[in-house]
Amino acid sequence: MRNLLxxxxxxxxxGVQGVFAQQMNVADQVQxxxxxxxxxxxxxxxxxxxxxxNISNSSLDLxxxxxxxxxxxxxxxxxxxxxxxxxERGNLFRLQFAEQSLNPNDSLVTVYxxxxxxxxxxxxxxxxxxxxxxxxxxxxxxxxxxxxxxxLPVDKQNEFNASLFEKNAKLNKETAVPMIFPTPQSIKVxxxxxxxxxxLSCFVSEDFQSSLAFMExxxxxxxxxxxxxxxxxxQFVIKKVEDLKNEAYRLSVTKAGVRIESSSAGGxxxxxxxxxxxxxxxxxxxxxxxxxxxxNVVDEPRYSYRGFMMDIARNFKDKSTILKYLDLMASYxxxxxxxxxxxxxxxxxxIPSLPELTAVGATRSPLFKDGRSIQPAYGSxxxxxxxxxxxxxxxxEILKYAHDxxxxxxxxxxxxxxxxxxxxxxxARYERLMAEGKxxxxxxxxxxxxxxxxxxxSVQHFGDNVINPALxxxxxxxxxxxxxxxxxxxEANIPFQKISIGGDEVPNGVxxxxxxxxxxMKEEGMKSVHEVWPYYIxxxxxxxxxxxxxxxxxxxxxxxxxxxxxxxxxxxxxxSNIQVDVWNNVIGGGQEDLAYRLANAGYQTVLISASNxxxxxxxxxxxxxPGLKWATYADLFHSYSLLPEDFFANIDNYYSGQKLGxxxxxxxIRLSEKGKSNFLGIKGGLWAETVLKEEQMDYLVFPRxxxxxxxxxxxxxxxxxxxxxxxxxxxxxxxRFINKIGLHELPKLTGRVKFRLPAVGVKExxxxxxxxxxxxxxxxxxxLDGSVPTLQSTKYDASRPIVYRSGQVLAFSVLDDEGRAGQxxxxxx
Numbered sequence: 046m047r048n049l050l051x052x053x054x055x056x057x058x059x060g061v062q063g064v065f066a067q068q069m070n071v072a073d074q075v076q077x078x079x080x081x082x083x084x085x086x087x088x089x090x091x092x093x094x095x096x097x098x099n100i101s102n103s104s105l106d107l108x109x110x111x112x113x114x115x116x117x118x119x120x121x122x123x124x125x126x127x128x129x130x131x132x133e134r135g136n137l138f139r140l141q142f143a144e145q146s147l148n149p150n151d152s153l154v155t156v157y158x159x160x161x162x163x164x165x166x167x168x169x170x171x172x173x174x175x176x177x178x179x180x181x182x183x184x185x186x187x188x189x190x191x192x193x194x195x196x197l198p199v200d201k202q203n204e205f206n207a208s209l210f211e212k213n214a215k216l217n218k219e220t221a222v223p224m225i226f227p228t229p230q231s232i233k234v235x236x237x238x239x240x241x242x243x244x245l246s247c248f249v250s251e252d253f254q255s256s257l258a259f260m261e262x263x264x265x266x267x268x269x270x271x272x273x274x275x276x277x278x279x280q281f282v283i284k285k286v287e288d289l290k291n292e293a294y295r296l297s298v299t300k301a302g303v304r305i306e307s308s309s310a311g312g313x314x315x316x317x318x319x320x321x322x323x324x325x326x327x328x329x330x331x332x333x334x335x336x337x338x339x340x341n342v343v344d345e346p347r348y349s350y351r352g353f354m355m356d357i358a359r360n361f362k363d364k365s366t367i368l369k370y371l372d373l374m375a376s377y378x379x380x381x382x383x384x385x386x387x388x389x390x391x392x393x394x395x396i397p398s399l400p401e402l403t404a405v406g407a408t409r410s411p412l413f414k415d416g417r418s419i420q421p422a423y424g425s426x427x428x429x430x431x432x433x434x435x436x437x438x439x440x441x442e443i444l445k446y447a448h449d450x451x452x453x454x455x456x457x458x459x460x461x462x463x464x465x466x467x468x469x470x471x472x473a474r475y476e477r478l479m480a481e482g483k484x485x486x487x488x489x490x491x492x493x494x495x496x497x498x499x500x501x502x503s504v505q506h507f508g509d510n511v512i513n514p515a516l517x518x519x520x521x522x523x524x525x526x527x528x529x530x531x532x533x534x535x536e537a538n539i540p541f542q543k544i545s546i547g548g549d550e551v552p553n554g555v556x557x558x559x560x561x562x563x564x565x566m567k568e569e570g571m572k573s574v575h576e577v578w579p580y581y582i583x584x585x586x587x588x589x590x591x592x593x594x595x596x597x598x599x600x601x602x603x604x605x606x607x608x609x610x611x612x613x614x615x616x617x618x619x620x621s622n623i624q625v626d627v628w629n630n631v632i633g634g635g636q637e638d639l640a641y642r643l644a645n646a647g648y649q650t651v652l653i654s655a656s657n658x659x660x661x662x663x664x665x666x667x668x669x670x671p672g673l674k675w676a677t678y679a680d681l682f683h684s685y686s687l688l689p690e691d692f693f694a695n696i697d698n699y700y701s702g703q704k705l706g707x708x709x710x711x712x713x714i715r716l717s718e719k720g721k722s723n724f725l726g727i728k729g730g731l732w733a734e735t736v737l738k739e740e741q742m743d744y745l746v747f748p749r750x751x752x753x754x755x756x757x758x759x760x761x762x763x764x765x766x767x768x769x770x771x772x773x774x775x776x777x778x779x780x781r782f783i784n785k786i787g788l789h790e791l792p793k794l795t796g797r798v799k800f801r802l803p804a805v806g807v808k809e810x811x812x813x814x815x816x817x818x819x820x821x822x823x824x825x826x827x828x829l830d831g832s833v834p835t836l837q838s839t840k841y842d843a844s845r846p847i848v849y850r851s852g853q854v855l856a857f858s859v860l861d862d863e864g865r866a867g868q869x870x871x872x873x874x
Contacts, residue, residue, distance in 0.1 A: 071110055071175045072185035072427075074101040079169055080193035087162040087195070095140070095170070096154045099147040100189070107153065108144035109179070112187075113137065113411065115172040115424050117673070117734065118159040119506060130157045135389065135465075135507050137420050138170070163195060165663055167671045167735040172426025176411055184411040186427030194668045199873050203809075205666070206870050210806030213817040216682060216780055223785045225322045225342065226751070227378060227758035235339030239298050247271040248279035256283055256313050259449065262372075263321055283313055292380070292451070293345035296320065298337050311451035315378050319344065326792035348689075350651050351757035352381035352728030353750075354626075358388035358459075358466070359423055359733040361407075361433035366739050368446055369797065375450035377754035382447055383545065383626070383728060384456045386435070389465035389503070389510045390422040393434045394456075396529050399490065399522075401474040406466035407434040416473050419466055423734050437533060444537040454539075455597060458526055459547030461519075461581060462503065462555075465510035468492045471522065490522040494561040501554030511551055514581035515561035524588055531592065542595060543624065546585050549599035551578065575606040579614060586619060597624035600639060603648045613646045624649040624725065630656050630692060631676050637692065638713035644720035651725050657687035658729035658753055660746045661736070664801070669868055671735055672745055681819065684752035685779050689727050690716050694767040695775070715767070729753035740799040747800035748820070751786045787822035795861070802867030805857040813846035814872055816857050823859045823867075833869055834858045849874070 075097050082092040097112070099105045113133075120138045123130045129141050140155060147153060163169060169192055177183040197205060225232060249257060260266040276282055280302030287308055289295065294307040294316035305316040319342060321329065328335055353374055355362065371382060386393040392406030409430040410418035421427070435443070447454050460467075471492045478487035492512045503510050512519050527544060534541035556562040556574050565571070569580065582602050589596040596602075603625040605614035617623070625648045627640035644650035653659075655676040662679045663672040677683070688695050693710050716724065729750065736742045762778065764771040791800055803819035816825055825841035826834035831854030841847075847855065851874070859867035 070185045071105065072187045072189075074099055074103070074105050075187065076100045076189045076191065077173060077187055078191040078193070081163070081195050082156060085195070091158045091162055092156060093158065093163065094154055094156050096152050097147070098152040099149055102149050104149070105147040107142045107147050109177065110142065110175045111178055112140040112142075113172075113174050113176060113421070113426070114140070114170045115422060115426065116159065116170040117168040118161045118163070121158045121160060123157050127153065128155050130155075132506070133420070134509075135420065135505055136422055164666075164674050165668050165670055165672070166192070166194065167663075167673065171424040172421055172428075174411055174421075174427030181414065182412060184427055196668055203807075203872060203874075206805075206807040206872065207809075208806075209665075209804060209819070209870075210808040210815070210817055212682075213806045213819055216776060217783060217817060217819060217821055218780050219821075220780050220784050222788055223781050224338065224340065225319045226782075226785045226790060227755045228760075229319065229342050229344035230760050231343040233341045235299070235341070237300065237339045238336040239300060239302060239339065241335035241337060242280070244270045244272060245281050245302075246274035246279045247281040247283075248274050248276040249283040250285040252285050253283050253307075253310060253313050255310065255449065256317065259314065260317060263317070283316075290345055292349075294319075294342075296340065296342040296344070298340050300339070303337065311380065314375060314451050315344070315346075316342075318376055318378060321376075322789070325789060329793050346378065346758050347760055348726030348757055350381055350726030350728070351379045351754075352383050352651065352653075352726070353379050353753070354383035354385055354653060354728055354730030356385040356388070356731060356733040357393045357435075358386055358391040360736050361391065361393055361430070362733070362736075362739065362742065364435060364439045364443065366742070367435075367443055371443070371447050371450055371452055373750070373794075373798070374452055377751065378758045379728075379754060380452055381728065382452050382454045383730070384454055385459070385730075386456065387459045387467060387547075388463045389505055389507055390419070391433070392466040392470060394440060395434055395436045396526055397437060398525060398529060399470070399474070401470040401477075402467065403434040404470070405473045406470040407432075416469070416476060419469050424737055441533050441537045444534060444539045448537070448539050453543075455543050455545055456530060457545035457547055457597075458523065459549075460523065460585070461512035461514060462510060462549065462551040463505075463547060464492065464512045465507055467522075468510065468512065489518055490525065491516060491518045492522060494559045497556070497559035497561070499555055499558040501552040503552045504550050511555045513556065513559060513561060514577055514584070515556075515559065515565035520584060520588065523585060524592075527588065527592060527594070542593075543597055544589060544594050545597040545599075545624075545626070546589075546602070547598055548582065548602040549628075551601070573608065575608060579605050579617060583618060586617075586623065590619065590622075595622050595624065597626060600625050600627040600629060600643060603643050603646070613642050615646055620647050621649070624651060626651050626653050626728070628653045628655045628659070628730075630654055632656055632696065637696075637710060638715070640724075641692075641716040641720055642714050644723040645714065645717045647719075648723060649725055650720075650723055652689055652727045653730050654687055654689075654692075654727070657684050658727065658749075660729055660731045660749050661734070664804075667804070667868060671741060673735060679749065681748055681752060681783070682779055684749045685755065685782060686775065687727075687752070687756055688765045689756060690721065690724060690761070691765045691767055691770075694765060694770040695772075727753070727757050743799040744801045747794065747798055748786055748791060751782070751790065755782060783820040787820040791820075791822065799865070802859045802861060802865065804868045805859060805870045807855070807857055807870050807872045809849065809872070810846070812849060814849050814855060815843070815846045816841050816870075817843070818859060823861070825857055826860050827855060827857045829853050829855060831856050831871065831873075834860065834866070836860055836864050 078096040082094050084090045085092050115136045116138055120130050127143050131139050133139050173187040175185050282304045284306050286306045289308045291309050292311040294312040296316045297304045307313045392402045396402050408418040409421050409425045413420040444454055471490050475487045475491050494513045501508055586596045604611040625643050629636045629639055640650055640652045659676055661672050662677055663674045664670045664680050665678050686695055764774045803823055805816050805825055807816050826838040827841050828834050828838050855872040857870045
């Protein structure tokens with residue numbers, strides 16, 4: 046792929062100001078420019094260039110400095126007589142220079158390759174900083190960085206946009222807009238509307254009084270005055286009944302008013318959300334008279350587990366962001382918040398008894414080699430990232446906030462892999478106490494064998510990120526952290542029933558050269574290091590059970606390696622009380638049926654489909670779309686296409702729009718009747734490697750979040766059957782779905798959520814240019830000179846196709862009323 050369409054091709058990223066900055070420091074003197082080499086093709090040639098230009102009026106002694114940066118894909122080590130690239134663990138890399146000077150306006154062009162092709166703007170290098178070779182405490186973040194995107198040739202880009210136009214035309218059609226989202230189990234619409242008076246007489250059962258406080262948070266309810274009344278005369282009734290399941294509700298709107306019935310506070314909450322869903326945006330914001338259509342709704346969730354996983358370890362998200370997403374979860378009837386607060390690159394929750402976990406584990410710094418911080422990651426670069434963690438008080442507030450919204454918080458202590466931040470923090474504690482002569486106390490929470498010489502490379506390219514299961518201190522550490530969680534839940538007065546211990550992606554080679562592991566194996570009569578894994582899982586589960594907790598974890602906790610790869614472990618004790626979160630159904634990876642095999646074997650199973658519900662995946666192949674692509678490309682239709690219990694029914698149709706053929710999956714295991722009883726539900730997740738800011742998170746999550754909500758709540762469809770699958774019925778459902786979210790739900794999020802605006806499909810038909818959008822409700826603007834459209838540009842009118850004239854470069858984009866723009870689509874011959 047060559048950079049042949051140069052319209053809008055140069056992108057500037059601003060870094061952070063350097064620490065210990067001096068007037069005209071090295072970062073002030075240079076401009077960096079990243080771009081593909083002239084021979085780059087994304088296939089057998091992955092050559093890239095990074096140019097360092099001296100933009101100052103004085104000579105630059107480049108040989109005095111190292112240039113550090115983060116990169117998503119591994120950089121291949123390379124050395125020339127003027128510079129060398131090297132991998133410094135994880136996603137941190139170093140560019141070292143030979144003794145040389147750069148005169149004003151001179152440049153040094155460095156050339157390097159990556160192990161994988163650069164796929165989009167999220168996989169370019171970032172977090173650049175210079176560090177003095179002779180004084181590591183002197184470093185400066187580089188603020189001036191230019192990027193030249195890798196864009197398709199003109200004809201290929203036109204093909205891409207035309208293909209998107211055809212897909213939009215097929216799926217984005219006018220239809221009746223569903224009244225309630227997610228789709229309820231049963232809804233009967235009457236004739237007429239209940240006009241809501243400004244003063245509303247209200248009756249609420251004693252058990253549901255807290256519902257009134259929540260209603261005040263919804264804009265249109267805030268405009269109303271509620272007065273208490275007897276049930277018979279009330280216009281708004283919330284009544285407790287005993288004949289409905291947990292979270293189920295009945296909602297009726299008649300000329301007499303609104304009546305909600307449920308057996309649980311969660312059911313009342315969801316009935317209120319359904320009522321809100323019935324409102325058009327102008328009514329939601331109380332800009333129009335409130336009229337609610339006559340309906341009779343009977344509804345209950347498909348799954349008891351409807352979750353969302355948020356990673357705040359890789360890139361920190363603060364309390365306000367978490368509270369916002371808890372509100373969004375409640376709005377769309379999700380009820381489990383999977384809280385991923387620890388990983389290799391950060392520990393983000395205060396544990397007062399172990400202060401190093403945040404003092405070290407939540408601090409990234411170029412000074413990491415002194416052991417008082419961890420290395421820069423994912424663009425943090427020269428930023429000294431201190432205080433990027435939640436306090437104990439923050440977490441207690443989150444627990445209460447979630448509980449009020451019928452959301453259970455399940456914290457994840459990621460072990461034994463992905464634990465580098467914890468390992469480094471406890472090593473800093475060890476070093477401090479050893480210096481004080483307190484050896485016993487120093488070793489109390491140590492997480493690795495000091496004599497371990499095992500060699501391994503994790504998925505994120507670390508060789509020092511796995512906790513050692515042979516150490517008694519490992520279990521002392523886990524018990525201490527779990528006890529701190531128990532205390533926080535008790536203080537919040539919230540039941541604490543389940544904790545995740547992670548358990549994923551332990552790399553091959555761990556523990557093979559650990560004397561402590563050798564001793565453990567001899568003591569336990571183990572014949573292979575592979576037996577250490579189930580031993581660890583069993584030990585941790587025993588700790589959880591002793592503390593009254595059920596254990597959850599990633600799929601590997603229900604698996605075992607007997608020398609030929611991981612398989613389902615049928616022998617794990619108490620497995621019926623263990624929840625496995627299964628992400629690996631990547632098509633072509635051989636584990637497409639893993640969730641079903643684990644459920645069939647007796648494990649409580651939650652599907653978090655990497656093929657559909659990993660919201661950090663790229664939307665499509667557009668270079669400017671953020672995210673990663675290792676599992677899939679996932680646009681909104683792709684996410685919506687997940688059939689949780691019949692994954693193979695639709696597998697021939699949705700993967701990247703390609704026909705795969707089902708014959709390759711005929712031997713995969715299907716979900717049995719026993720398995721269905723163990724299939725708890727589904728969740729979506731956002732890993733944060735590419736998410737530096739809250740608005741980037743919003744963009745990746747929404748609107749795909751709606752697909753999760755629909756599949757988690759709404760009843761099984763007739764086409765969710767491998768032998769009776771009907772693609773047309775799925776597409777018709779999807780058309781109704783995008784009309785609801787595009788015309789009603791996304792407008793309600795305006796101002797709160799920086800959701801992804803729809804991309805524009807563009808096609809030439811009989812010499813005229815036509816355009817459309819991925820989902821409805823948004824205006825398209827265009828220019829004829831290739832400039833990026835603004836609200837002052839021409840608004841596209843579908844009834845008046847554009848006549849193309851030779852030499853024009855057409856640029857199209859969706860813009861909202863505030864001028865926020867979607868992706869730009871170009872057309873040129």
